[in-house]
Amino acid sequence: MVDIPDCKTLRLVLGDQLNRQHPWFESSDPDVLYLVAELPQESTYVRHHVQKIAAFFAAMQAFASDLEERGHRVLHLTLDETAEFDDLPGLLDFITEQAGAEQVEYQRPDEYRLVKQLSTWARQAELTVTCCRSHHFLLPFADIEQAFPDDKSQRMEHFYRRMRRRFDILMEKDGKPAGGQWNFDPENRKRLPDDVEVPDALVFDNPIKPILQRLGDHGIKTLGHSDAESLPWPIDRRQSLQLLDYFVDCLLPRFGDYQDALSGRHWALFHSRLSFSLNTKMLSPEEVIRRATDAWGDDPDSIPLSSVEGFVRQILGWREFMRGIYWSRMPGYAALNQLEHERPLPEFYWTGETRMNCMSQAINQSLDHAYAHHIQRLMVTGNFALLAGVDPDRVDQWYLGIYIDAIEWVEMPNTRGMSQFADGGIIASKPYVSSGNYIKRMGDHCKSCHYKVSARSGDRSCPFNSLYWHFMQRHRDWQESNARVGMIYRNWDRMGSSRQNAILQTADDYLQNIDSL
Ligand code: FAD
Numbered sequence: 136m137v138d139i140p141d142c143k144t145l146r147l148v149l150g151d152q153l154n155r156q157h158p159w160f161e162s163s164d165p166d167v168l169y170l171v172a173e174l175p176q177e178s179t180y181v182r183h184h185v186q187k188i189a190a191f192f193a194a195m196q197a198f199a200s201d202l203e204e205r206g207h208r209v210l211h212l213t214l215d216e217t218a219e220f221d222d223l224p225g226l227l228d229f230i231t232e233q234a235g236a237e238q239v240e241y242q243r244p245d246e247y248r249l250v251k252q253l254s255t256w257a258r259q260a261e262l263t264v265t266c267c268r269s270h271h272f273l274l275p276f277a278d279i280e281q282a283f284p285d286d287k288s289q290r291m292e293h294f295y296r297r298m299r300r301r302f303d304i305l306m307e308k309d310g311k312p313a314g315g316q317w318n319f320d321p322e323n324r325k326r327l328p329d330d331v332e333v334p335d336a337l338v339f340d341n342p343i344k345p346i347l348q349r350l351g352d353h354g355i356k357t358l359g360h361s362d363a364e365s366l367p368w369p370i371d372r373r374q375s376l377q378l379l380d381y382f383v384d385c386l387l388p389r390f391g392d393y394q395d396a397l398s399g400r401h402w403a404l405f406h407s408r409l410s411f412s413l414n415t416k417m418l419s420p421e422e423v424i425r426r427a428t429d430a431w432g433d434d435p436d437s438i439p440l441s442s443v444e445g446f447v448r449q450i451l452g453w454r455e456f457m458r459g460i461y462w463s464r465m466p467g468y469a470a471l472n473q474l475e476h477e478r479p480l481p482e483f484y485w486t487g488e489t490r491m492n493c494m495s496q497a498i499n500q501s502l503d504h505a506y507a508h509h510i511q512r513l514m515v516t517g518n519f520a521l522l523a524g525v526d527p528d529r530v531d532q533w534y535l536g537i538y539i540d541a542i543e544w545v546e547m548p549n550t551r552g553m554s555q556f557a558d559g560g561i562i563a564s565k566p567y568v569s570s571g572n573y574i575k576r577m578g579d580h581c582k583s584c585h586y587k588v589s590a591r592s593g594d595r596s597c598p599f600n601s602l603y604w605h606f607m608q609r610h611r612d613w614q615e616s617n618a619r620v621g622m623i624y625r626n627w628d629r630m631g632s633s634r635q636n637a638i639l640q641t642a643d644d645y646l647q648n649i650d651s652l
């Protein structure tokens with residue numbers, strides 16, 4: 136172990152608390168020592184994508200160096216120094232004792248697991264332990280209880296409108312929404328035409344060889360295809376701001392149009408890829424929103440309002456909403472499995488080896504880049520898992536491990552709630568399921584697929600088609616009364632029993648041989 140310098144106050148900075156603008160860092164204090172530590176427990180609570188761990192560790196290292204350059208005292212520990220400690224409390228006990236610290240301060244973690252661990256430790260620690268705000272989200276933590284009463288199903292749209300008014304974002308002076316509409320969803324659902332050029336993704340070239348070496352030395356098991364020695368993701372505030380500028384200048388004008396598009400031509404389309412910078416707090420949600428709305432205000436002719444509103448909705452609406460759901464419903468939320476789904480996750484989620492072109496594309500790019508955009512996560516991989524009845528615990532583990540931005544507070548409500556309907560409708564008013572038709576309409580995968588999207592049953596029929604009807608049949612009892620779903624059952628009933636039987640038989644065959652699809 137390295138020498139531990141003396142300090143009166145030890146301040147813990149977790150890997151997703153790289154907020155350079157936090158009041159802690161306004162001035163330096165020689166009595167304060169900041170601890171930034173690579174932790175075995177954080178590297179192994181799920182099997183992570185190699186780029187995800189490397190990005191967190193590289194960003195923590197860059198943050199520690201930045202603090203030092205600004206005159207703060209920092210103890211940056213790598214796995215080489217922390218490997219001997221079973222968990223974070225063990226490390227804190229050791230360091231506080233060695234440093235002779237009188238108090239420890241930490242920012243409130245965003246994950247239930249860490250809040251519990253640190254508050255339990257604080258109760259039995261023999262020094263003063265203080266928890267403070269992380270100064271990141273727009274909605275103060277203290278307001279969550281009131282904004283998310285647990286006796287009601289929540290709807291994002293209502294929450295989002297309240298947030299627009301409260302923070303005066305895209306609002307006219309008379310209290311009406313900019314452009315007279317709250318929602319431009321119908322304009323934001325276009326398929327990507329062949330002649331629209333998608334700019335290259337802005338990628339960085341951050342060296343990570345020593346980090347990969349450490350992961351190997353300490354036996355940390357990872358997933359993902361890439362073992363490249365450089366990391367394309369932003370690892371500090373400067374690079375994060377560069378990515379934000381690139382998004383606003385080059386991608387935002389078409390973000391709205393193609394935010395729901397699927398395409399084999401490009402892995403990120405017009406999406407911002409800002410989720411890692413946001414979730415590690417290198418960028419604040421408010422500054423990202425303001426940057427987009429200011430660009431629109433400066434030049435409304437070059438950026439459609441539908442694009443800006445669509446983007447703001449993701450951050451001010453969905454992101455804050457998911458956090459509210461998580462904190463108002465944990466810890467019970469993590470165990471919800473309303474549809475009683477139990478199937479193991481098919482092996483091809485880990486290998487990308489499937490003949491379903493849309494799935495192969497979404498999974499392989501996730502393994503390659505630790506990234507898939509929202510519609511790939513929701514309407515391709517999530518849709519398939521839900522149709523097939525996969526156990527939400529296994530689905531959660533996959534999403535939590537594979538994506539660069541996956542942190543439980545945002546991953547779980549998206550996966551278990553929005554995508555798998557395991558919360559029984561707290562987030563979504565009905566399950567997000569679709570047949571192959573939706574994937575065909577939104578993208579270009581079907582034309583070169585092994586399966587036929589036009590066929591509902593029989594050899595080589597698109598698995599999404601028969602599984603869709605199988606799902607609808609399995610869950611008819613409780614779904615039929617939902618006005619938005621009832622019509623679908625009228626269509627099914629009109630099909631006649633021989634076609635219905637053929638479809639259900641195909642689905643059964645596919646489910647029995649799911650790993651070879
Ligand atoms: P953009 O499309 O450019 O959107 C801009 C920003 O809006 C994102 O960076 C993100 O911060 C925010 N945002 C958009 N949609 C959501 C949403 N539904 N919930 C919360 N924030 C949103 N997002 C994560 O940050 N971490 C996760 O672990 C995660 N897991 C998901 C799992 C499933 C099954 C699904 C369906 C969605 C998940 N999302 C998650 C939400 C969303 O898919 C990602 O935020 C988005 O794809 C990140 O890419 P981007 O930065 O290019 O997003």
Ligand code: SF4
Pocket residue numbers: 490491492493494570571572574575580581582584585586587588597598599
């Ligand atoms: Fe996906 Fe079906 Fe289209 Fe193939 S045919 S790409 S499996 S939706």
